Amino acid sequence: MKLTKTLLATTALTVAAGMASADGHMASEMTIVSWGGAYSNSQQQAYHNPYMEKTGVKIINDESSAEAVSKLRAMNEAGNITWDVVDVVAADALRLCDEGLAMEIDADEMLAPAPDGTPASEDFGDLLVGDCFIPQIVYSTTVGYRTDMVGDTPPTSICALFDTEAYPGKRALEKRPINNMEWALLCDGVAKDDVYDVLETAEGQQQALDKLNTIKDDVIWWSAGADTPQLLADGEIVMGSTYNGRLFSVIEEQKQPVGMLWDAQVFDLDGWIIPAGLSDERKARALDYVYFATDTQRLADQSKYISYGPARLSSAPLVGKHAELGIDMAPHMPTDPENAKNTFLYNYEFWADYRDDIDAKFQAWLAQ
Amino acid sequence: MTDSAMTPDEHRRADEAATGPMLAADGRPLKASLNRALRRQKLRAMMLIAPLLIFVLVTFIAPIADMLFRSIENQIVSDTLPRTTTELAEWDANSGDIPPPEVFHALFKDMFIATERKAHTRLGSRLNYELTGVSSLFRKSGRRVDDMGEVYQDQFEDLNGFWKDGENWSAMMGSGSWLSAMGDWNGNKDAAQPIFEARGDIASTLPETTAIYSEFASFVLSEEDNVLTEDPWAVVYAALYDDLANGADVSGLSGNGAAELQEAAAAVAAFETVDFTAAFADVDEDWHSIQVWETIQTYSPNFTSGYFLNAVDMQKSPDGPEMRPENQRLHIMLFGRTMFMSLVITFSCILLGYPVAWILANLPARTANLLMILVLLPFWTSLLVRTSAWKVMLQQQGVVNDTLVWLGIVADDSRLALINNQTGTIIAMTHILLPFMILPLYSVMKTIPPSYLRAAKSLGATNWTAFWRVYFPQSVPGIGAGSILVFILAIGYYITPEIVGGTTGTFISNRIAYHISSSLNWGLAAALGAILLAVVLGLYWAYDKIVGIDNVKLGG
Numbered sequence: 001m002k003l004t005k006t007l008l009a010t011t012a013l014t015v016a017a018g019m020a021s022a023d024g025h026m027a028s029e030m031t032i033v034s035w036g037g038a039y040s041n042s043q044q045q046a047y048h049n050p051y052m053e054k055t056g057v058k059i060i061n062d063e064s065s066a067e068a069v070s071k072l073r074a075m076n077e078a079g080n081i082t083w084d085v086v087d088v089v090a091a092d093a094l095r096l097c098d099e100g101l102a103m104e105i106d107a108d109e110m111l112a113p114a115p116d117g118t119p120a121s122e123d124f125g126d127l128l129v130g131d132c133f134i135p136q137i138v139y140s141t142t143v144g145y146r147t148d149m150v151g152d153t154p155p156t157s158i159c160a161l162f163d164t165e166a167y168p169g170k171r172a173l174e175k176r177p178i179n180n181m182e183w184a185l186l187c188d189g190v191a192k193d194d195v196y197d198v199l200e201t202a203e204g205q206q207q208a209l210d211k212l213n214t215i216k217d218d219v220i221w222w223s224a225g226a227d228t229p230q231l232l233a234d235g236e237i238v239m240g241s242t243y244n245g246r247l248f249s250v251i252e253e254q255k256q257p258v259g260m261l262w263d264a265q266v267f268d269l270d271g272w273i274i275p276a277g278l279s280d281e282r283k284a285r286a287l288d289y290v291y292f293a294t295d296t297q298r299l300a301d302q303s304k305y306i307s308y309g310p311a312r313l314s315s316a317p318l319v320g321k322h323a324e325l326g327i328d329m330a331p332h333m334p335t336d337p338e339n340a341k342n343t344f345l346y347n348y349e350f351w352a353d354y355r356d357d358i359d360a361k362f363q364a365w366l367a368q
Numbered sequence: 369m370t371d372s373a374m375t376p377d378e379h380r381r382a383d384e385a386a387t388g389p390m391l392a393a394d395g396r397p398l399k400a401s402l403n404r405a406l407r408r409q410k411l412r413a414m415m416l417i418a419p420l421l422i423f424v425l426v427t428f429i430a431p432i433a434d435m436l437f438r439s440i441e442n443q444i445v446s447d448t449l450p451r452t453t454t455e456l457a458e459w460d461a462n463s464g465d466i467p468p469p470e471v472f473h474a475l476f477k478d479m480f481i482a483t484e485r486k487a488h489t490r491l492g493s494r495l496n497y498e499l500t501g502v503s504s505l506f507r508k509s510g511r512r513v514d515d516m517g518e519v520y521q522d523q524f525e526d527l528n529g530f531w532k533d534g535e536n537w538s539a540m541m542g543s544g545s546w547l548s549a550m551g552d553w554n555g556n557k558d559a560a561q562p563i564f565e566a567r568g569d570i571a572s573t574l575p576e577t578t579a580i581y582s583e584f585a586s587f588v589l590s591e592e593d594n595v596l597t598e599d600p601w602a603v604v605y606a607a608l609y610d611d612l613a614n615g616a617d618v619s620g621l622s623g624n625g626a627a628e629l630q631e632a633a634a635a636v637a638a639f640e641t642v643d644f645t646a647a648f649a650d651v652d653e654d655w656h657s658i659q660v661w662e663t664i665q666t667y668s669p670n671f672t673s674g675y676f677l678n679a680v681d682m683q684k685s686p687d688g689p690e691m692r693p694e695n696q697r698l699h700i701m702l703f704g705r706t707m708f709m710s711l712v713i714t715f716s717c718i719l720l721g722y723p724v725a726w727i728l729a730n731l732p733a734r735t736a737n738l739l740m741i742l743v744l745l746p747f748w749t750s751l752l753v754r755t756s757a758w759k760v761m762l763q764q765q766g767v768v769n770d771t772l773v774w775l776g777i778v779a780d781d782s783r784l785a786l787i788n789n790q791t792g793t794i795i796a797m798t799h800i801l802l803p804f805m806i807l808p809l810y811s812v813m814k815t816i817p818p819s820y821l822r823a824a825k826s827l828g829a830t831n832w833t834a835f836w837r838v839y840f841p842q843s844v845p846g847i848g849a850g851s852i853l854v855f856i857l858a859i860g861y862y863i864t865p866e867i868v869g870g871t872t873g874t875f876i877s878n879r880i881a882y883h884i885s886s887s888l889n890w891g892l893a894a895a896l897g898a899i900l901l902a903v904v905l906g907l908y909w910a911y912d913k914i915v916g917i918d919n920v921k922l923g924g
Contacts, residue, residue, distance in 0.1 A: 070885040098490060098492065098493050099493065170764075206695075221870060234766075353500055361696055363698055365695065
């Protein structure tokens with residue numbers, strides 16, 4: 001009898017709590033999805049904390065960006081979308097937009113203009129990829145190397161990756177065709193402007209794979225962004241590709257004997273999308289957050305915590321010093337003129353089309 | 369029946385026929401009363417297991433069935449391009465000609481509606497799995513298709529300002545009862561907007577216009593906008609042109625819009641028309657590529673074997689299924705590797721687990737319990753932690769290699785490659801799955817009386833004979849249970865091979881995970897998963913035939 005009563009009471013309490021939290025969610029909570037780690041921390045400091053202070057909305061962090069596309073699709077099929085704002089790379093934003101899972105964005109209407117009044121669409125410029133993507137940062141995939149393992153002539157060109165005679169040892173490359181195929185062609189004598197034209201053809205894809213084949217036995221293939229920094233720190237590899245922010249943290253924060261190349265760095269974008277199908281109330285709040293979090297000052301603030309470049313032109317002059325190390329962040333930005341002498345902009349349209357095809361060939365080649 | 373002898377059952381029946389059925393105490397036939405009691409018992413038993421049954425059905429069977437269904441499901445093509453696929457059915461891909469103008473005409477309508485619904489890019493990414501480039505073709509066409517229809521819209525609007533206004537359209541197209549229902553509803557946010565109903569005489573004179581306007585109306589309704597005032601899509605004007613140009617007889621119509629329709633009917637002959645075949649080629653040359661149309665035609669049916677063919681490295685072609693080009697074959701090799709490596713892992717687990725289980729079973733209880741905790745300890749540690757620990761242990765600058773170099777067993781410049789290859793996967797997975805082998809072995813060995821071994825020895829058997837002839841056969845059920853557990857778990861493993869497997873140590877499940885989370889090709893992932901499931905069930909069946917599932921013991 002007593003047990004039944006306790007059970008009943010517990011059930012009633014749970015139900016009440018559940019309803020209260022459901023109500024609470026509607027009123028003053030929002031779930032923001034991002035990548036976790038240092039990156040989420042920079043967003044917490046630059047966006048979430050000031051926003052919570054300003055509006056009283058409680059922000060719940062979910063670190064699921066790596067699986068955002070498949071999870072959003074599953075949520076959409078289940079008819080219950082629990083996320084309000086999602087941080088994804090531009091290629092994923094394009095896929096989500098194509099699948100109808102992300103809301104379309106009118107930049108001038110929904111995003112803050114620059115302080116001098118320049119409309120958002122001009123301030124972001126070409127970085128507004130697709131119809132649903134709200135750019136936040138520019139990051140790049142580039143190559144780091146062990147300064148103590150490259151002798152007296154540290155590499156200056158991306159093609160050092162393919163030069164096993166001058167730089168013997170293992171290299172780490174990402175376990176997917178993107179970036180690797182471009183670098184392979186570039187180092188096989190294809191002009192930068194022709195890379196994607198060549199890569200469109202079956203012969204061009206074979207040429208890239210043949211070039212990669214020359215170093216296949218020396219490559220460790222990574223799939224998580226933390227792999228290369230760890231392999232570099234352990235001395236497992238002589239050089240490897242990873243995101244520039246990870247290299248910044250290995251070099252400047254952890255003081256490892258690591259150097260980095262900016263040559264042929266591949267620019268990519270990361271930013272927000274708002275899931276399609278939110279209720280009016282949640283949509284309004286998500287838009288309000290995004291308006292706040294992508295204004296000129298906020299984007300510049302983020303670069304205090306992580307070495308990724310703000311996506312707005314108007315934010316660039318406001319980039320200051322690192323919040324803890326006190327060093328100037330501008331020279332560590334991938335967009336800094338000194339670093340951006342030879343860059344590569346990830347071609348979204350191309351990879352949206354060719355990703356499946358080239359990936360099948362790439363994986364078959366890997367498995368051989 | 370030829371034999372005249374009766375079975376006892378027949379005897380009883382014969383008795384019953386003679387004397388009537390045997391009765392229970394309450395006067396009812398005993399048989400019925402017994403049946404009823406049994407039925408009630410069964411029902412009670414069913415009710416008791418019902419929660420579990422429903423739970424398993426809802427959370428396990430149904431999602432898996434739904435997922436597997438995706439491996440053949442392909443409604444998206446005919447749902448998104450209904451008119452095009454119907455028109456395209458008669459086109460012969462081998463003729464060498466691009467489809468006739470009717471197909472492009474239908475494509476315009478389908479594409480326009482799909483673009484409004486934002487369904488075209490979805491279809492584009494679906495078809496891109498089959499033919500590279502379709503994704504951007506659809507995305508590009510979606511952006512331009514709006515302009516194609518405007519030619520007709522502009523001409524109607526220039527002809528008469530009546531056509532500019534959405535309210536005129538709804539008044540003309542809607543039935544009287546719908547219009548009055550809309551009047552009652554009057555934009556009330558809390559009430560549901562009435563569903564559009566077309567006017568009878570308009571529907572019969574202008575069938576195409578009505579069909580497309582109805583789609584427009586249902587779309588507006590789903591967007592929670594007001595159908596009465598919304599201006600129709602450009603494609604509705606194109607449909608009206610089609611109806612009028614096809615000689616729809618509007619002279620008999622009366623009521624809203626009749627005069628304007630009659631005016632338009634007289635004018636359409638002079639209208640500028642759009643050549644959709646050329647217009648689409650103008651958007652992208654690929655619309656004149658036979659391959660694109662062949663792909664759309666091949667994938668028009670609601671169900672497809674395409675995903676399964678892909679899962680076994682084949683593809684559809686006009687001449688039936690054929691093998692993919694050599695440089696794209698991947699899955700069969702991965703299936704083979706998964707099986708082979710799972711077998712190796714199972715055997716390593718037997719080799720390593722058997723002695724441990726033997727020691728555990730033969731030690732005094734107190735020591736055995738302590739050792740058991742050591743066996744279970746890794747069990748309680750997170751899988752990721754254990755796998756990452758192996759990474760630190762096995763890498764070239766790792767603990768194992770450092771020790772070997774320090775001992776002088778391997779030279780410093782030729783450290784062993786123990787990770788990012790098959791060796792790494794086998795070592796890490798053997799360790800992770802070892803408890804699943806040891807526990808069943810232990811529980812079976814616990815039940816083998818030690819006196820048997822002593823008896824064998826006292827009868828003159830050597831240690832080896834006693835073990836091999838007496839002890840081992842009794843422990844086989846444990847090996848069987850452990851092997852099934854380890855093998856089936858290994859075959860579906862994915863995190864560990866992903867982290868330590870490099871390129872030569874990954875499994876088919878890594879490919880499934882890739883298609884689920886990255887490429888979003890769930891159909892292919894489902895087909896690969898279905899094959900994997902079939903393989904496991906097949907092996908289970910074979911195991912039952914060869915060893916016998918009764919010989920498997922999970923516990924004493």
